[in-house]
Amino acid sequence: MRTLSLIFNLFICLSLYSTEARAQAFENLPEFTFLTENEQTSLDDPRTIDPEYAGILLTYSRTINQELVWAKSRRIFDGALGSLNGTQFWVENRARFMADLNESLEFKFYYLDERNLESEQIIHVPELIYKLSPRFGFSVYGELSFYKRQNDVGFSLFWRPQNGEELKFFGNIVDFTRNDRNDRRDRFENGGFPYSAGLIWRSFKESERAFQQEMFNLSVRYETPTVWTFPDALEQYEFHRISVQAHMIKPLSPQWRMQGQAQLDQKREAKSPWGSLSTVSRQSVRTDRIQSRFRFEYLRADADIVTGFGLAANSRRWEKDAGPISYVEAVPFLYMTVAGFERVTRNDLWTIEVDYTFHRQSGVASFRSRPDDSLNTETRLLTAYDFVFPKNATLRLAATWDIQRLFKNKFWGGGMGEFAVEF
Numbered sequence: 081m082r083t084l085s086l087i088f089n090l091f092i093c094l095s096l097y098s099t100e101a102r103a104q105a106f107e108n109l110p111e112f113t114f115l116t117e118n119e120q121t122s123l124d125d126p127r128t129i130d131p132e133y134a135g136i137l138l139t140y141s142r143t144i145n146q147e148l149v150w151a152k153s154r155r156i157f158d159g160a161l162g163s164l165n166g167t168q169f170w171v172e173n174r175a176r177f178m179a180d181l182n183e184s185l186e187f188k189f190y191y192l193d194e195r196n197l198e199s200e201q202i203i204h205v206p207e208l209i210y211k212l213s214p215r216f217g218f219s220v221y222g223e224l225s226f227y228k229r230q231n232d233v234g235f236s237l238f239w240r241p242q243n244g245e246e247l248k249f250f251g252n253i254v255d256f257t258r259n260d261r262n263d264r265r266d267r268f269e270n271g272g273f274p275y276s277a278g279l280i281w282r283s284f285k286e287s288e289r290a291f292q293q294e295m296f297n298l299s300v301r302y303e304t305p306t307v308w309t310f311p312d313a314l315e316q317y318e319f320h321r322i323s324v325q326a327h328m329i330k331p332l333s334p335q336w337r338m339q340g341q342a343q344l345d346q347k348r349e350a351k352s353p354w355g356s357l358s359t360v361s362r363q364s365v366r367t368d369r370i371q372s373r374f375r376f377e378y379l380r381a382d383a384d385i386v387t388g389f390g391l392a393a394n395s396r397r398w399e400k401d402a403g404p405i406s407y408v409e410a411v412p413f414l415y416m417t418v419a420g421f422e423r424v425t426r427n428d429l430w431t432i433e434v435d436y437t438f439h440r441q442s443g444v445a446s447f448r449s450r451p452d453d454s455l456n457t458e459t460r461l462l463t464a465y466d467f468v469f470p471k472n473a474t475l476r477l478a479a480t481w482d483i484q485r486l487f488k489n490k491f492w493g494g495g496m497g498e499f500a501v502e503f
Contacts, residue, residue, distance in 0.1 A: 106343055106371065107325055108174055108192050110299040111250045112205050112221075114276040117230065120308060120317040123349045124367045126398050126405045127449045128197050131439040131456040134409045136162075137196070138392045138435055139462045139480050140170055140496050144329055144339050144377060146474070151284045151295045154178040155503035162478075162496025164197065170496070171195040177503070184211050215240050228261040244284045251277040269307040274319070276303040291337055291379050295329040305348075314358035318350040335379050339390075342372040366399040375413075386417040398447070405443035411435050415462070426468050431478075433462040459483040460493060472502035 107113055140162045142150075150158055159173040175191040186209040193202050207221035222233040236250040254274040259267045268274065278301035285294040305320040323345035331337045350364035375390030392411040397404060413435040420428025437458040445451040464478035480493035 106327075106341060106373075107299070107323070108172075108194065109190055109203060109205075110301055110323065110325060111234070111236070111248070111252075111278065111280055112190065112192075112203050112223075113201070113301070113323075114232070114252050114254050114303055115274045115306060115319055115321075116201070116254075118200060119319065123351065123363060123365045124347070124398060126396070126407065126441075126447055129396070129407065130165075130197075130449045131409075131441075132437070132458055133164075133197055134392060134394055134411050134439065135435050135437040135458055135460045136164060136170065136480070136494070138373070138411050138413060139433065139460060139478070140172075141373070142498070143431075144337065144375070145290060146498075146500060147327075147339070148290065148293050148295060148329060149474075149500065149502070150174070150176075151282075151297075152286065152293075153502050156500065157503075158498070158500040160496065160498035163494030168197070169195070185209070186211070209238075227263065229258040229263065230255060231257045231261075244286065246280075246282050248280045248282070249278075250280065251275065265312055266308065266310045269309055269316075274304055274306040276301055278302055291377075292331045292334070293329070294331060295327070297325075297327040299323070299325045309354050311354065313360070314353065314355050315360040316352050316354040318352070318364075319348070321345065321347040332376075335381070336376065337379075338374070338376045340372075340374045342370075344370050362401075364401055368395075368397045368399075370395045384419050387415070388417075389414045398443075400444065400447060402447065403444040405441070405447050407439070407441050407448075409437065409439040411437045420465060420467075422467075425470065428468055429466040431462070431464040431466070433464075434483075435460045435462070457484075474498075474500050 140160065142160070146158070150156060153176070155177045157175040160171070162170040164170045171193060173191070173193040177189045179187045181187055188207040188209065190203065190205040190207070194200070203223070205221050205223060207219050209217055209219040211217035217238055219236045219238065220234070221236075222231070224231050232252060232254050233256060234250060234252040236248050238246055238248045240246050252275065254276065255268070256273050258273060278299060281296070281298040283296045287293045301323045303319070303321040306318065308317040308319070310317070323343065325343040327341045329337065329339045347367045350362065351360065352362040353360040371394045373390065373392045375388055377386055377388040379386050390413055392413070394407070394409050396407040413433060415431060415433035417429050417431045420430050422428045437460065439456040440453070441448045441450055442453055450456070459482070461481040461483055462478060463481070464476055467475040469475070476498040478497070479495045481491055482493045485491055
């Protein structure tokens with residue numbers, strides 16, 4: 081009992097919070113993603129996503145080696161920044177720190193700062209884990225804020241059948257003090273607060289050869305229907321979301337490996353008038369998204385060369401009051417990684433990648449980023465250099481180039497940088 085008391089006392093002392101979230105691209109921390117104040121500020125808008133977006137996200141996506149390092153590391157920071165357009169950056173900073181406090185108690189801290197055309201969220205989550213046995217246990221975690229209305233708390237049960245594998249059932253109570261300790265007048269209706277629940281399966285198999293390491297993640301999350309009233313604005317907001325995601329890296333032979341990632345989610349939102357004096361017009365939108373990315377790599381060990389190819393395919397559909405809007409895109413890509421300049425004190429790498437984006441929009445023209453129904457295509461070139469330091473750190477500098485504008489003085493696409501270090 082003294083150990084259990086210590087868990088809850090430490091949890092309260094260490095919890096902290098700062099989060100803003102909207103509908104996301106591939107989720108980094110699905111168990112900590114749920115409804116926040118930023119979500120209700122506006123409904124999903126297809127006009128924020130341009131035809132180049134899928135190609136940009138692909139060229140900025142992390143390599144297979146980077147994902148494997150993230151999956152296995154107990155203490156790691158991995159930060160990335162890239163240009164989206166003339167006014168916005170793509171940002172994805174993530175960190176995880178783990179420590180064993182004693183034989184039964186573990187501490188974890190997660191950090192995520194993610195900003196792109198679909199997502200804006202900042203997450204700081206401390207988690208305390210108590211092992212009832214070497215294989216079974218539970219955890220408590222939370223995000224406590226300066227504003228008590230934003231306090232969240234979560235619980236999980238886990239099973240670890242063997243080292244590197246974990247099945248986790250989680251549940252979150254979102255903004256659980258909003259109705260009682262709120263410095264504003266907004267509140268959740270029906271006498272309750274939002275819940276989210278789901279499961280996560282994570283598996284990682286270590287190998288001395290990086291090309292033979294294996295990873296698999298699966299997550300399912302359900303967020304309960306929520307009705308949120310705002311008396312000062314005389315409006316009411318409704319929300320409901322379901323999300324499923326899978327991510328796999330698997331060796332196929334000593335020279336071949338593959339990566340597959342897919343996410344399906346559906347979100348329902350609505351804004352409606354509240355009270356007889358309200359002038360708010362009812363608006364509603366249902367967003368259905370399917371995102372996928374697959375790649376295959378071949379290692380020529382004698383020449384230290386990796387060649388790869390793959391396909392990213394996405395479908396987004398918005399059901400608005402005015403009618404449906406649909407975006408469909410496919411991005412086939414081909415790349416090669418070779419040894420860099422420095423091979424004595426570092427193992428630097430050069431990467432060259434070519435992506436070809438196919439993008440088509442249909443539906444209500446006034447709610448699309450481009451009114452034209454024709455197929456939009458773009459060819460993008462990525463050049464990247466990785467400084468691989470011996471002390472468990474990597475710095476990647478990359479530039480993208482618009483091949484179709486080579487002779488139009490607009491060849492430059494954008495740049496990005498990423499730094500990852502294990503502690």
